[in-house]
Amino acid sequence: xxxxxxxxxxxxxxxxxVGRAAARLHVSQPPVTRQIRSLEDELGARxxxxxPWGMRLLPAGERFLVHARRVLHEVDAAExxxxxxxxx
Amino acid sequence: xxxxxxxxxxxxxxxxxVGRAAARLHVSQPPVTRQIRSLEDELGARxxxxxPWGMRLLPAGERFLVHARRVLHEVDAAExxxxxxxxx
DNA sequence: CGATCCAATACCTTGTTCGTATCGCTCTTC
DNA sequence: GAAGAGCGATACGAACAAGGTATTGGATCG
Numbered sequence: 398x399x400x401x402x403x404x405x406x407x408x409x410x411x412x413x414x415v416g417r418a419a420a421r422l423h424v425s426q427p428p429v430t431r432q433i434r435s436l437e438d439e440l441g442a443r444x445x446x447x448x449p450w451g452m453r454l455l456p457a458g459e460r461f462l463v464h465a466r467r468v469l470h471e472v473d474a475a476e477x478x479x480x481x482x483x484x485x
Numbered sequence: 486x487x488x489x490x491x492x493x494x495x496x497x498x499x500x501x502x503v504g505r506a507a508a509r510l511h512v513s514q515p516p517v518t519r520q521i522r523s524l525e526d527e528l529g530a531r532x533x534x535x536x537p538w539g540m541r542l543l544p545a546g547e548r549f550l551v552h553a554r555r556v557l558h559e560v561d562a563a564e565x566x567x568x569x570x571x572x573x
Numbered sequence: 574c575g576a577t578c579c580a581a582t583a584c585c586t587t588g589t590t591c592g593t594a595t596c597g598c599t600c601t602t603c
Numbered sequence: 604g605a606a607g608a609g610c611g612a613t614a615c616g617a618a619c620a621a622g623g624t625a626t627t628g629g630a631t632c633g
Contacts, residue, residue, distance in 0.1 A: 415579080444567075447581095475556065515611095
């Protein structure tokens with residue numbers, strides 16, 4: 398599992414659309430599709446339901462999203478606490 | 486910043502020795518040195534003090550370690566909550 | 574049935590990461 | 604103080620991962 402997979406996942410979960418998520422991430426659509434798929438493969442579970450209108454979170458995806466957001470938040474906090482010397 | 490950098494960082498922080506950290510991570514020494522350096526470069530701050538006996542955390546590194554551990558813990562929780570269907 | 578919108582795939586190019594070998598430095602030991 | 608041992612850092616080539624463009628397959632709608 399990589400931080401990139403997690404970032405892409407959160408973007409897709411929030412946009413419910415691979416294309417819009419890709420735009421938001423400043424990459425093209427295929428890489429996003431691939432990262433999501435590889436994440437699902439690694440976890441051995443489907444996180445999204447594919448509909449003709451986009452992607453919708455499945456229960457497993459909802460659960461994963463909670464932790465995924467915390468991961469990104471902690472990463473951000475880690476960066477901040479080093480950049481702002483002394484503070485934490 | 487990548488999850489790999491964070492994993493390598495925690496290993497080095499705990500071992501206080503790049504070689505031992507590398508062994509624990511099942512990789513050779515150079516990759517560990519490189520990831521640590523690239524992490525420091527990205528953050529724009531030195532995290533370790535290089536001594537003739539190994540690596541010792543600097544104050545910035547100590548602060549970073551707290552969050553780094555939380556990140557890895559959350560990643561683990563994310564995996565678990567998907568694998569164990571229904572639970573969380 | 575043709576057009577449209579979606580994610581998925583094929584193919585190639587580019588960027589990262591790794592491992593082996595080696596360097597430069599510091600401390601130890603004789 | 605010269606030789607050796609131990610540490611992290613660097614050079615370089617090979618392997619892997621990621622991205623982009625172009626295209627496909629499938630479902631919906633006019």
